[in-house]
Amino acid sequence: MRDPSVSLFMRAPHSPPGDPVVGNALRFARSPFDFLDTLSSSYAEGVVHLSGMAGPGIYVVLDPDLVQRVLVDDHARYRKPQLRPELVDPLIGEGLLTSEGDLWKRQRTTLQPAFFTSRLRGFGDTIVDFTRATTAGWRDGGELDVHHELGVLTVRIISRLLLGVDLSRADAVDVAEAMERVGETLALSPGNVVRPPWLQTPPPREYQQAIRELEDVTARITAMHDPGGDDVLSLLQRAIGDDPDAFPADERRDQVMTMLLAGHETTALTLTYALSLLSATPDARAELRSEADTVVDGTPTWGDLASLDYTERVVHETLRLLPPVWALFRQPLADARLGEYRIPEGAPMMLPQWALHRSRRHWDAPLTFDPDRWRETKPAEVAAYFPFGAGPRACIGRQLAIVEAKLILATLFAEWDVAVTADELPRRAAITMQPTEPVPAVVRRR
Numbered sequence: 509m510r511d512p513s514v515s516l517f518m519r520a521p522h523s524p525p526g527d528p529v530v531g532n533a534l535r536f537a538r539s540p541f542d543f544l545d546t547l548s549s550s551y552a553e554g555v556v557h558l559s560g561m562a563g564p565g566i567y568v569v570l571d572p573d574l575v576q577r578v579l580v581d582d583h584a585r586y587r588k589p590q591l592r593p594e595l596v597d598p599l600i601g602e603g604l605l606t607s608e609g610d611l612w613k614r615q616r617t618t619l620q621p622a623f624f625t626s627r628l629r630g631f632g633d634t635i636v637d638f639t640r641a642t643t644a645g646w647r648d649g650g651e652l653d654v655h656h657e658l659g660v661l662t663v664r665i666i667s668r669l670l671l672g673v674d675l676s677r678a679d680a681v682d683v684a685e686a687m688e689r690v691g692e693t694l695a696l697s698p699g700n701v702v703r704p705p706w707l708q709t710p711p712p713r714e715y716q717q718a719i720r721e722l723e724d725v726t727a728r729i730t731a732m733h734d735p736g737g738d739d740v741l742s743l744l745q746r747a748i749g750d751d752p753d754a755f756p757a758d759e760r761r762d763q764v765m766t767m768l769l770a771g772h773e774t775t776a777l778t779l780t781y782a783l784s785l786l787s788a789t790p791d792a793r794a795e796l797r798s799e800a801d802t803v804v805d806g807t808p809t810w811g812d813l814a815s816l817d818y819t820e821r822v823v824h825e826t827l828r829l830l831p832p833v834w835a836l837f838r839q840p841l842a843d844a845r846l847g848e849y850r851i852p853e854g855a856p857m858m859l860p861q862w863a864l865h866r867s868r869r870h871w872d873a874p875l876t877f878d879p880d881r882w883r884e885t886k887p888a889e890v891a892a893y894f895p896f897g898a899g900p901r902a903c904i905g906r907q908l909a910i911v912e913a914k915l916i917l918a919t920l921f922a923e924w925d926v927a928v929t930a931d932e933l934p935r936r937a938a939i940t941m942q943p944t945e946p947v948p949a950v951v952r953r954r
């Protein structure tokens with residue numbers, strides 16, 4: 509769709525100085541989070557152009573109103589770009605996260621009922637039971653990798669809630685570990701940022717192996733599945749029943765892989781980062797514990813959610829300070845006007861939560877973990893806060909993620925103290941922001 513307001517006299521976005529050959533690409537790829545921090549603190553510009561990336565470079569949107577313009581008001585003028593298709597296609601193909609146009613619309617409409625509140629309400633006990641099954645294996649005073657534990661837990665929860673299947677712990681471990689290896693390959697690195705688009709290399713062998721392992725579990729999930737419910741697989745199967753050509757087997761496979769990827773890792777990361785931030789902020793941890801003691805009578809329930817206010821603020825604040833999805837990507841379908849800037853057709857654009865959630869321009873004491881900043885402010889009212897995206901392509905699992913994170917935190921803190929012992933968590937920028945090392949924590953029974 510042509511944008512009639514585009515004119516040749518509009519400004520080209522400013523490019524920060526960089527290497528004459530590779531521009532800013534290497535600095536960005538070597539240390540993406542520090543680089544984005546520098547961009548958002550040094551430039552008052554709404555859009556900045558990073559040169560030297562493969563192809564036309566990348567346009568970084570640093571103004572929250574322009575982010576909302578792209579995601580919400582003018583969303584029809586943009587699409588998701590195909591970033592690294594040689595890796596992403598074999599992983600999630602055309603599942604709900606990556607599909608476009610009519611295919612996406614049909615998928616979103618078909619799958620939406622799996623995420624209705626009326627359906628999720630029935631799963632509060634399941635989330636608590638799976639959490640308790642996890643902690644049943646913990647030893648008082650023991651040390652564990654909390655990111656791994658929570659990854660396995662959220663795979664089991666997602667499989668039950670969205671795919672209607674009780675996955676064994678061994679299968680859940682396989683999924684979490686295979687996803688970890690996938691993340692290592694997908695992570696930004698100097699090599700993959702400056703490589704020209706025509707120089708495609710096949711996916712590394714360990715990546716292909718990880719996908720095969722995920723496909724094995726996906727096949728077991730499909731075989732175990734009992735249709736008839738409102739889970740994702742049942743909804744897809746019903747759609748196939750009405751129109752045999754509507755959902756080819758590939759698409760079913762892509763959706764299961766998408767749910768496993770999008771549904772487990774983001775929530776596991778939110779919980780891991782929450783535990784890390786709480787461990788570094790004793791007052792917040794004490795407050796959370798005290799809320800669990802006051803609200804929860806033995807076992808947390810769906811009914812407790814409305815009273816777990818502080819726990820909810822902890823989740824919002826974690827998603828602000830350490831957003832698991834650190835940036836969104838789009839490209840204009842035709843030359844576009846964004847504020848006073850001109851963005852050429854097809855150019856990749858980055859909308860970085862990492863920069864906007866942590867900018868002094870939009871937050872008081874942005875690097876302080878302060879759950880109470882959400883006491884009077886609703887997340888939906890803040891343009892510079894978009895951990896779940898915005899507009900029609902906003903996260904379909906948003907409510908589920910918040911419910912899950914609150915119930916898991918309440919279940920953990922009602923019975924356990926979890927102290928992350930690492931001061932720093934080195935992180936890589938894959939589709940999500942992931943720790944590159946195990947996250948050690950000591951767990952003590954309360």
Ligand code: HEM
Nearest residue numbers: 604605770771774775778833895896897901903904905909
């Ligand atoms: C705290 C946890 C989560 C975070 C931070 C998160 C974040 C996001 C974001 C930012 C997007 C938008 C991507 C874009 O516009 O390019 C998204 C989309 C999506 N998320 Fe989540 N998500 C979370 C949990 C979940 C869960 C539990 C599911 C369950 C399956 C899920 C499934 C999806 C799917 C399928 C999409 C694509 C939706 C569409 O394009 O129609 N997410 N998520």
